[in-house]
Structure formats: C-alpha cells, structure tokens
Amino acid sequence: MPESSPRRSIWARVTGQSPFVVTLFALVLGLVFGAIVIVTTTAPVLDAWRGFFTSWGAPGHAIKVTADNVGAAYRIMFTGSVFSPATLWHAITTGQGWSNALTPISETLTYATPLTIASIGVGIAFQTGIFNIGANGQAMMGGIAGAYVGTLIHLPTVLHLPFTLLAGIAGGVLAGSVPGLLKAYTGAHEVIVTLMFNYVVSAILLYTLLSTALQAPGQQNDIARTLDPSAQLAPLFGTASGLRVNYGLVIAAVVVLFAWWFLERSSLGFDFRVTGANPQAARASGINAKAVIILVFAISGGLAGLAGVTELAGFYKTLDGGFLVGNAGIGFTAITVSLLGRNKPIGIVWASLLFAALGVGGRAMQAATGIPLDLATVIQSAVVLFVATPVLVKEIFRLRTSPTTALQLATKGWGS
Amino acid sequence: MRLELRGITKRFGTFTANHRIDLTVEPGQIHCLLGENGAGKSTLMNVIFGLLQPDEGEMLIDGVVTRFADSGEAVRRGIGMVHQHFMLVPVFSVAENVVLGFEPTKSFDRLDHQRAREEIRSVSQTFNLEVDPDAIVEELPVGLQQRVEILKALSHDAELLILDEPTAVLTPQEIDALMAIMRSLAASGKSILFITHKLKEVKAIADVITVIRQGEVVGTAQASDSEAELASMMVGRDVNLTVDKVTVSPGEAVLTITDLVVRDDRGLPAVDGVSLTVRAGEIVALAGVQGNGQTELVEAIAGMRHVESGTITVRGVDITNRTPREVLDAGVGHVPEDRQLHGLVLSMSVADNLVLNTPRRAPFARHGSRNLAAVKSNAEALVTRFDIRTTSTQALVSSLSGGNQQKVIVARELSRPLSLFLASQPTRGLDVGSIEYVHRQIVRQRDDGIGVLIVSSELDEVLALGDRIAVMHTGRISGVVDPSTSRETIGLLMTGAHVEPADA
Numbered sequence: 001m002p003e004s005s006p007r008r009s010i011w012a013r014v015t016g017q018s019p020f021v022v023t024l025f026a027l028v029l030g031l032v033f034g035a036i037v038i039v040t041t042t043a044p045v046l047d048a049w050r051g052f053f054t055s056w057g058a059p060g061h062a063i064k065v066t067a068d069n070v071g072a073a074y075r076i077m078f079t080g081s082v083f084s085p086a087t088l089w090h091a092i093t094t095g096q097g098w099s100n101a102l103t104p105i106s107e108t109l110t111y112a113t114p115l116t117i118a119s120i121g122v123g124i125a126f127q128t129g130i131f132n133i134g135a136n137g138q139a140m141m142g143g144i145a146g147a148y149v150g151t152l153i154h155l156p157t158v159l160h161l162p163f164t165l166l167a168g169i170a171g172g173v174l175a176g177s178v179p180g181l182l183k184a185y186t187g188a189h190e191v192i193v194t195l196m197f198n199y200v201v202s203a204i205l206l207y208t209l210l211s212t213a214l215q216a217p218g219q220q221n222d223i224a225r226t227l228d229p230s231a232q233l234a235p236l237f238g239t240a241s242g243l244r245v246n247y248g249l250v251i252a253a254v255v256v257l258f259a260w261w262f263l264e265r266s267s268l269g270f271d272f273r274v275t276g277a278n279p280q281a282a283r284a285s286g287i288n289a290k291a292v293i294i295l296v297f298a299i300s301g302g303l304a305g306l307a308g309v310t311e312l313a314g315f316y317k318t319l320d321g322g323f324l325v326g327n328a329g330i331g332f333t334a335i336t337v338s339l340l341g342r343n344k345p346i347g348i349v350w351a352s353l354l355f356a357a358l359g360v361g362g363r364a365m366q367a368a369t370g371i372p373l374d375l376a377t378v379i380q381s382a383v384v385l386f387v388a389t390p391v392l393v394k395e396i397f398r399l400r401t402s403p404t405t406a407l408q409l410a411t412k413g414w415g416s
Numbered sequence: 417m418r419l420e421l422r423g424i425t426k427r428f429g430t431f432t433a434n435h436r437i438d439l440t441v442e443p444g445q446i447h448c449l450l451g452e453n454g455a456g457k458s459t460l461m462n463v464i465f466g467l468l469q470p471d472e473g474e475m476l477i478d479g480v481v482t483r484f485a486d487s488g489e490a491v492r493r494g495i496g497m498v499h500q501h502f503m504l505v506p507v508f509s510v511a512e513n514v515v516l517g518f519e520p521t522k523s524f525d526r527l528d529h530q531r532a533r534e535e536i537r538s539v540s541q542t543f544n545l546e547v548d549p550d551a552i553v554e555e556l557p558v559g560l561q562q563r564v565e566i567l568k569a570l571s572h573d574a575e576l577l578i579l580d581e582p583t584a585v586l587t588p589q590e591i592d593a594l595m596a597i598m599r600s601l602a603a604s605g606k607s608i609l610f611i612t613h614k615l616k617e618v619k620a621i622a623d624v625i626t627v628i629r630q631g632e633v634v635g636t637a638q639a640s641d642s643e644a645e646l647a648s649m650m651v652g653r654d655v656n657l658t659v660d661k662v663t664v665s666p667g668e669a670v671l672t673i674t675d676l677v678v679r680d681d682r683g684l685p686a687v688d689g690v691s692l693t694v695r696a697g698e699i700v701a702l703a704g705v706q707g708n709g710q711t712e713l714v715e716a717i718a719g720m721r722h723v724e725s726g727t728i729t730v731r732g733v734d735i736t737n738r739t740p741r742e743v744l745d746a747g748v749g750h751v752p753e754d755r756q757l758h759g760l761v762l763s764m765s766v767a768d769n770l771v772l773n774t775p776r777r778a779p780f781a782r783h784g785s786r787n788l789a790a791v792k793s794n795a796e797a798l799v800t801r802f803d804i805r806t807t808s809t810q811a812l813v814s815s816l817s818g819g820n821q822q823k824v825i826v827a828r829e830l831s832r833p834l835s836l837f838l839a840s841q842p843t844r845g846l847d848v849g850s851i852e853y854v855h856r857q858i859v860r861q862r863d864d865g866i867g868v869l870i871v872s873s874e875l876d877e878v879l880a881l882g883d884r885i886a887v888m889h890t891g892r893i894s895g896v897v898d899p900s901t902s903r904e905t906i907g908l909l910m911t912g913a914h915v916e917p918a919d920a
Contacts, residue, residue: 265788267781274772277761284720284750284758285773286741 019342019390025397026386027354034379035070038371045069073371080364081108081357099242104360106243112356113248114139114311118334119352120259121172121303123343127263128296129276134194135304136331137201138175140324142305143312144201144208145171147224147319150231150312151214160230161313165251168309169302175201176301177294184293202325209321222321233314248314255303259345262299272296304331336384355380417494417575417607418443419464423473426459433459435631436473441576446598446608448622450615450650452847454805454817456631457611461578464609465497466490496569497578502561506554510547511536514568539571544600559590566597576607583617595621613650613847615643651849659855659880662863666883667696670867671717671836676726678709678716685724686712688891694836694867699858701882701899702871705910709891710871711753714840717869718750719743720758731835744773749829751822753840753871759825762814766806767795769813770828794831802827803853819850826857837861840871855881875903 039045048065051058079085081104091101118135125132132138149167153160179193208214209222216225233246262269275282275292283289307330312319324330337355341347362376386393419441426434433456441447451457462468464475466484474481477493484490487497504513511532520531536549547556547563556564562582569577579598583591598608598621612618618625618639625637627649637646648654671694680686686709694700704710715721717728719740727736730746738746752758760769771780771791779790795809804823806816813824822842829837839858843851858881862868872878878885879899886896887909895909 261785265786267776267784267786270768270775270786274761274764277763278757280757281759281761281772284718284740284752286739286744288739288741 020347022390022393023340023347023350023383023387025393026383029386029393029396030379030383031074033382034375035074037375037378038070038073039066042069042371069369073365073369073375076365076368077358077361077376080104080368081359081361102243104364106245107360108353108357109245109249110315110356111360112352113246113252113314114307115330115333115337115356116252116349116352117255117310118304118307118330119337119341119348120255120345121300121307122331122334123338123341123345123348124259124263124272124303125296125300126338126343127276128272128292129279130293130296130300131191132176132179132194132297132300132304133191133335134176134179134197134331135300135307135334136324136329137194137198138172138301138304139308139311139331140198140201140205141171141175142168142308143171143319143323144205144214145174145305146231146309146312147208147214147227150227151225154228155230157230160228161233164227164231164313165306165309168305168312170305172305172308173298173302174305176297176304180294180297180301183297184290190297198331205319205323206321209319214319216318224319226318227313231313232317233310244315246314248310251306251310255306256345256349263345268295304334307331307334336380340384340387354383417441418476418478419576419607419609420476420479421460421464421473422476424460424463424470424475425472426456426463426468427471433631434463434470437628437631437633439626439633441607441609443575443607444602444605445623446602446610446621448618448625449609449611449628450613450618450625450637450646451628452613452650452849453819455628455650457628458580459631460628461497461580461609461611464490465495465578491572491574494573494575495578496566496572496574496576498562498565498569498580498582500581502565504553504561504564506552508553509549510551510553510556510564510567511549513553513564514539514549514571516568518572535571536567539567543570543597543604545570545597557590559593562590562594563597570601574606576609577601578609578611580611581613582610583612583614591617615646615848618646619643647848650847659859661859661883664697664863666698667865669693670696670731671869672727672729673713673717674727676713676716676728677724678712678721679724680709680712686891687716689726690888690891690893691726692886692893692896694869696835696867697862697865698883699862699868699870699881701878701885702869702888703875703878703882703885703906703910704873704888706873708888710888711840713888714750714753714838714869714871717743717838718748718752747833747835749832749834749837751825751829751837751839751842753844755818755822755825760813760821763812765810766799766804766813766816766824767791767809769824770795770798770809770831772828774832798827798831802857819846822846822850822854826854830857830861834861834866837866837868839868841873842870843872843874843877851877875906878906879903 045066048062052062083101083104087097087101090096091098118139122132122135146164146168150160150164153163155163175197179188179190179197182188182193183190206222209224214224216223233248235241235243235246236249237243237245263273271282271287271292274285275287275289279289282292308324311324311330316323322328333355337351338348340354341349341351358376358380362373365371365375366373421437421439424434424437425432437460449457449460459468463470466487466489476482482493484493505516508516511529512527514536515532520528520535522528533549536547539545540547545563545567547560547567553561553564566577582594595617598610602608610621622639625639625646627634627637627646629650629652634649634652637649644654673690673692676687676690677685678687688709690713692700702710702713712721716723719735719738719742723737727734729735730748733746735743735746735748756762761772768791771794775781775786779787780794781787792809798804799806799809802823804816804827805820813821816824826842837858842854842858846854858868858870862883870878870881882899884896885899885901885906887894887906889910889912894912897906897909
C-alpha cells in the first residue's frame, strides 16, 4: 500500500495539510507556465528549437538556450525585486553600497504597502460575504480627499499628515457608503453598484483636477499641486538613502494588526464573519443585517481610501489624471490579492508581497532582457488561477486530500 | 448473492470510522444494520459499494475475495444501492431514469424509448413493482421515486440491494409498501442490506440484525428482541423510550398569541387567525401535517417573519414585529426547524456556535473585544453538561453528527435565562439516544417553570411531550386537546375535521 511506505508518509505529512502549501505549489506552476510563455515568445529560443534535428549537438544547444533564457529572466526577476547576492555581499564586506543592495526589496515593499491596505479592505468585505469591486474608486476618492487637505491646508507635520490620512479614509468611507446604503436600503446588488461607482469617481478625479481648487497654478493639464512636505509620508531611511520605502509601511503594518484583531477578536468582526458564512443564521441570531452591510462598506471603503492616500502621500506626492488608472489600479489588483491570501490578513501580506515582487522584478527583467513586463502579469494570473483550482494543483503534485482540512473556496459566488 | 465482510477497517486520518467489521449477508436474507447516526453505517456501505477503499480487511462475494475499484464495478458485479437522497433526474421520465447510463439506442444514437419502456415493464412485472414508465419523476410522490431507484438497481441485475435509511422520507403507508417490496425481493432470492436507526422497522422486517456502535460491531440481535434491548445495544446503555413526566400545575401565561395572521413567501396567509397561550411550566405541542402554517407561526414568534395582524406577547411584553435580537432579549430560546440553515454556522467552531447569539454579552466580550478564554470555558462547560460529542471545542461544527449539532443548538439556547423555549422539529433526523436526551432537556425546562412550545410532525413525539396538544390545519388551530386523546382523533384534527374539544 502506498500510504504505508515511510517515504510517502513524510511527503504526505509535509504537503498534505496546509493551504499555504497549495499556494506555494501554485506559484511553482505559475513560474512553469511563465517559462513556457518565455520559450514560445523569445526568438533565439525558438530558433534553437527549430534547429533541433539539424545536428548532433543541436538538441543539447536548444535545451541550454532555453535554460539560459528562462534562468536569466527569473534570476533578474528575483534580484530586481528581492536582492542580488553579489551586491549584498559587496555591501556587507565593504560597508559601501547598502542603498544599492536594498533598492530591490525597498521597491517591492513600496509597491506592496498600499496594495496590502486595499486588499485587507477587500478581504474584510469578502469575509462578510460582500463583493467590494469598487475598492479602486474608493482608493481614488481617498487620494482626492487627501490631495485637498494635503495641498490646500498648511499645518505642521504632526497635524497635517494625520489630517491628510484621515481625509483619505473619509473619502473612502464616503465612496464606499454609497453602495453600502443602496444595498442595505434598496437591496441593490453591490457588485453592480460598486463597479459602476468606479466610473463615477474616475470622472470626479478628472473634474477636480481641472478645477481651479486643485489644479497646479499655470497648468492646463490634469495635474494637481504637489502635497506639502508636511502632508507627505517620508522615506523610512531618510531622503539621502535613495530608498523609496516610506512610513506607509508602518501604516500597513498597523492595518494588518488591526484587521487581524478585528476579524479574530472583535465582536463586530465576529458578526461580520457569521454574516459572511451564513446570513440566515446571522439573522436568526439577532445580528442586524442592515447595520453589518453599512459598516462593512464603511470599513472596506475606509481602508481602500487609506490605501489611496498612502499611495499619494508616500509615492506620487502629486495627484494627476493617471492616479490609480490602468496597471496602477491597486483597487482592482487588491481583489485578486485578497483571494490569493484567502481573505486572511497574514495571507494577504504574503500575497501582496508576491504581487509587488513580480511587478517590480518584471520591470527589471524587461529592462535587462527585453522580455515584456506583461510576463509578470501572466505569472500573477496563472498563480491565481491555480490557487482557485486547488484540486488541480493537488492532482499535479499528488498532494493528499485530507477530509478534515478540505480547502474552502475563498468566495461562495456573487453574494446577494 | 452471499456477501461476507472480514475485518473491514476504514480510517480517515486518525479517526477510525469502521474497526474490524465482520458481517455476512446470506442469499434471500434481509439483514439489518442498526446503529446511531455517526456509528459508521454509511462508511461501511460506501466501502461495500466501491466508493471507499478499506484500509484493512477483505470482502468476499459468493466466497471469492473481491475488491471494487469504483462503484461502476460494484454495479456490474450485482450490487445495487438506493441512497437516502435519490440520484434521479427530476425532469426525466421513469423509463429514462432507469436506463440512464445504459441506454438502449436505435440508429444515430437515438434513445429507444420503446425498448426502455419494455425493459421497465418486464422488471416491474417480475418483482411486482408498479410504476408508470412514462411518468415524470418529479411529479411522483416520494415513495414512488424510491421505487424507481429500486427498479433502477434491479434492472442492472442487482443481487444484493443496499437500502440506506430508506424510510426517513416516507409516510407510514409508503413504509408499509416498501416493506412488502423488500419481503418479496428476499423471497425471490435477492439479498438485502437494510440500514436504519429506527427500531420499529427493524423489528418488523429483519431476518438478522447487526448492531454497530462507534464503528464496531457490538453484536447481533433477533427481531424478537424488545425495542428497549435493541436500543440499549445501539446506544451502549439503557435507554428510556418513554418520556417520564411528573404533573406540574402550569403558572401564568408566558406566551400569548392573539388573532395572528402571517403570510408565507408567496404572500398567501399561512397563519390565519391563530390564538394560543403557553403557560409557565407546561409544554404545548403543536401537531399537524407539514406545511399547515407551523413554520410560519414559529418564524413570526422568533421575529423572522412579518406579522400582518394580531399580537404576540412574552410575559406581557409585546414582541410583535420586533427584530430577532429583541425577541431573544425578551427571553425566547429558539431551536429552528432547519438547524444547518438557521441554527448554526457550519464553518465555525463549536465554541463560536455556542455563543452565536450572545457574542456581546459579558463575559464573552468587553469593549467590543471578544474574550476567547470565556468563550472557550463556556464551550467546555456546555460540552460536558450536554454531552456533546466532539474532538474539541475548537472543532468545526460541520464535523459533528446531526444529533450533536442539534445538541449544540439546544445547549446554546438553554444556557441563557429563558421565559419561553421554542423548538421546531427538535428531534428530526436524530437517533434514539439523542432523541431521549433532547426530550429530557425539554421536560426539565418545563419543570423549571419555563413555557415550552414544541412543533413536531412526529405524532409519537407530540403525544410523549405535550401537556396540551394544539393541532394546526391550513393556518388555523383545529383543536386543542389533552395528550390522552386518541391518535385517531388527533389524526382527524390534522385533516381539519371538527372534533369536540376534550379540554375546554
């Protein structure tokens, strides 16, 4: 019997239980998938394979070229987003070039900061059975509100920065409460309303940027004034370090701790989770469904708003028409990140770091090898796809399915 | 077919569902497998049917060691299984369902309806199982749907028929019909393995009885053994099948319902002018055929359904159209009809479910922060007090058997100070041991001076528990009678007939 051989049982013990392991294997599969994409889209590799039968040495050459190309791409992805051993060793031995050695990880953390905050907001909503597809609009609203307070009021940092951040939260709460109130009082479906509200906020962004209040003086384009330095999130290691990672990271850490406490320890979070897991039982147990809906949208929206203002105050410093648009739309990425992290704060931290690293590393890879940045998106998407199909991953890696720890789907379909 | 199991063991992780099970079914024999919910009956059946592979032991068919890779192989080897939940396509005809998977076809792969019909007629005739082959399955009563399942198994030349809790969904008449079919099948040489936890049925039909408890065979019994003997074997201790009650004199009114009108989901009046009083220290049992407004009445009391007109008061406090929270705070404990839908959050732990409607109450929370230590110690106390069988208080409530899930709800509701205890179908789907337990708890509440309103479609339960029995028919109370009233009279009231009230 295969189960009884010791080798099998150790393998099973290592791999059988945790959803984390499935996610890890999904990452491996995503990288394999990315490698296939590299092979089929890189001319030198294809050329090498086309000559497969031309000479005795050709097959070996083809394999070598493939390994070189894929290896280089992934190596640069890693050194560009985490650290390069050589540069790090240089910094350790000489004490010089620390900034250089830490830049990749600093960049990854910089991108992960607002993403984590927004994803936590989306995750709390998911755990309550609510699909908040409007995180991007809520983050944008947070950015707009933050830009008002950060550019129009002038105060010392101790007041100005907190006010700016609070304004961002308020903007997100406002944008989140519209769909929340609509759902609670009219039964409108939150997916439709939040999704559509993104467009409303996009229009508000452009409008305010062209208004005289926010637009930078002398500008004709959709660019606002730069935030006062007193309203900015300063770099963690000082401007001189050249590292962009900023105090937003501290905010993200606080948010993660808060979210963990909220979901696992608070009474309101308990109500949220009960509502998400079984709305009928929640009602029978005396939980006020309307209040939960309104509050979850306020919290989820508030966190998205905080993510937006963190992005603005820590990274862009200046609001413009490209804020959170397209690839920068962290509110949309947050949905994927939250699902990847199984809507749990700690899982979301890892998922955000992974997504940020793939993005940052992808840019380094594009610069060094010419392989388009889109490969990173392909890998991100493939990983999520594999995570969403744990059965497939378990089959491929022959992981044991334990009936007691059967994976739960992260979401249960479009909540109503 | 002669089926023999030798030392079958099946484990799930560290949990042993079946431990060294020995069992022999002779040809032409009706073999009853008797056990409580969660005793491992279904696991054993799935092993026989090839859905699960045993970890140890062997299975012999007609003396030959056999191992099925899957259920398809089991079917080909002559084993038929009728599941508790039917595996039929509701919109297909009887004939189409029976031939499903083995369809006779004409040219171009068209289904040969004529041959399918004939096949069914011949099987029907051989075993005397009347079903119209052209009837649509979803339009048939449940008893006939089950007959289609049996036909399906027989049309695949089943020699051994496994019936998994077949009577759970049947009316008394349908059960009698099923028993007749089982006897005639056995007479024609088929072997039948009949799984149940209902003692009356076992005594009525079994040739041999094997009792299993906690995954192990605890012995064999005879149909002539008394129900009490069978029950004590099954549960592992003596079971009291009647409810012991001392007479107590009820106190003042706890629940007063006046001229209540409630609409159902389609907007039709489901409760149509009901007035009812439950006094402290008495059990009022609400009897009636399912769907006569009992569900809506209970939901209205619990604050989960809008009241059109009339009033509901608990100890003088008007709770008409109040929120569930306000009703709970008025001292109403509620065991809902559908425990998994309304009573529990299956993906949460036993401990969390035990504080589901009191999460904010001291000591379980303070300043909005939950006190998990208090939640845990509360759970440990209740698990011990109510004998909830669980591996730990942190185990997911979905991992518990139905009876223990029900105990979680009962424990939770009874752990608060109550004025009124409201229970809908409190023992549906539970085994003897759990039923006895739940009944004892209900009587204890009554003795402690709490008003109890029980809704049950089981007449036995109504008669055993009720101090007064209210019968409901088409949204009205057709009579309130004494528990000494004959079953026939109550049956008549359930059909809406007018009967002179025994208790004025």
